[in-house]
Amino acid sequence: MKIAVINSRTSLIVDNHVVDVERASEGALSSDPARIFDQWAGLSALAASGVTVAEHPELDEAELQLPQPLPVQAFGIGLNYADHAEESGLDLPAAPLVFPKFSSSIVGPDAVLAISSQTVDWEAELVVVIGVDCFDVEVDDAWSVVAALTVGQDISDRVVQFEGGANPQFGLGKSAPGFGPIGPWLVSVDEFDLESLELDIACTLNGVTKQASNTSQLIFDVPTLVSYLSKRVELKAGDIIFTGTPSGIGWGRTPKELLAPGDVLETTIEGVGTLRTVVTAR
Template sequence: MKVAVVNSRISLIIDNHVVDVERASDGALSSDPETLWAQWGALLAFAESGVSAAGHPELDADALQRPTPLPVQGFGIGLNYLDHAEESGLDLPAAPMVFPKFSSCIVGPDAVLRIASESVDWEAELVVVIGVDCFDVSVEDAWSVVAALTVGQDFSDRVIQFEGGANPQMGLGKSGPGFGPIGPWLVSIDEFDTSALKLDISFTQNGVTKQSSNVEHLIFDVPTLVSFLSKRVDLKAGDVIYTGTAAGIGWGRTPKEHLSPGDVLETTIEGIGTLRTIVAAR
């Protein structure tokens, strides 16, 4: 099931057509995005009932919005790909390195990222969306509390991030306005082989590939991350986990690279879709 918010209404994306769930269900489901998690199970059942795209409008990508209500919590995971740890010159973490992605930074597809410096970097990431309130979840049960996967970017202002010297400001450096886009939609977890998650992930800047990897190379996989977090904090339905980035970030290159106004950025994950972001001057 692909679930999107189109013109502020919950919709299913079927064969590139937009099925407004309230209209298609004769009012049994609500189109209000704030009701997404309360009716997630009903949405799954509706999608599995054989609803057709026939007679529904084709998707206008410009109408897509952030595919979830604003999350209560956003979590980022640092150094979670071996090659990224190597390019950063840092030791492999013994446990997940967690930092906040403050929810005010989380936006949708085709958002404009406004930057004021030459220190903003990219990080293509798989984003996990929690489907139920939960605490103390085992690794074995972790997938049962995940509703969906989506595409994300963990944009990072490296000057702000490292202005603390030996004590980096990870949350502040990675939570500027528009620094956490997700989308273009949610893909329900039943669409994936969670026994061995293998999804290509790539990022392009103005059509030039900068990152290319596969989520199978995560150091701490999705169940480990979900369980680790849930044993320390209450997870809420709709919370998002940015699972880390692979090698190829701008500041891992020689010379260092960065985002610039006018850049067109595309982050793509196999089986999910492409998240587009436009960079402009602030």
């Protein structure tokens, strides 16, 4: 199922129509986005019930909002594609490289990215959405605590990120307002082949492809990341994990290419959707 938030109400997206879950369930389900994860089973049952889409309005993508409550915790994973490590001139990590992406940076597909520097870069990423509070999860059980996948862009100010020299400030460099867009909706994990998650991921800037890869190229796969994090911190329902980016970032190009006002950044992940971000001046 696809879960979206439109007009601050939880909705299913079915055949490009918007199904308000409270109205479709005759009040059995709440439209409050804060209730998305505690009524996930009910949302799944409604999606499986065969909603008649003709009774519901067609989707206007301009109305899509952050598709879930603001996460308590948002995690980023660095150097999780071999080709990205290579373009960064760094060795492959022996364990996941984790940094905080502070939740104040998380926005939905309706947001505009306002920048004030000339050193802001893009990173297309698959984002994992945790569905239940959990701790100490084994790799084999990891998918059971994941509710959905979505598209993310890990926007990064490279000067801020590396201003610590030998001790870079990844969290600060990647957490300015609007630096964590996700969307356009959540897609439940039962829509995917979890045995071999092989999803094409691509990013275009002003219509020109900058990144193109597949999630099969992740160094640390989704179950490994979820288990690794859960053995160190308690994950909460709605937490998100930016799983890493493939090669093709602007900072790794010669000459460097960075975001500027007027740019349009689009990230597409097979089976999930396309997230569009418009850049403006702050």
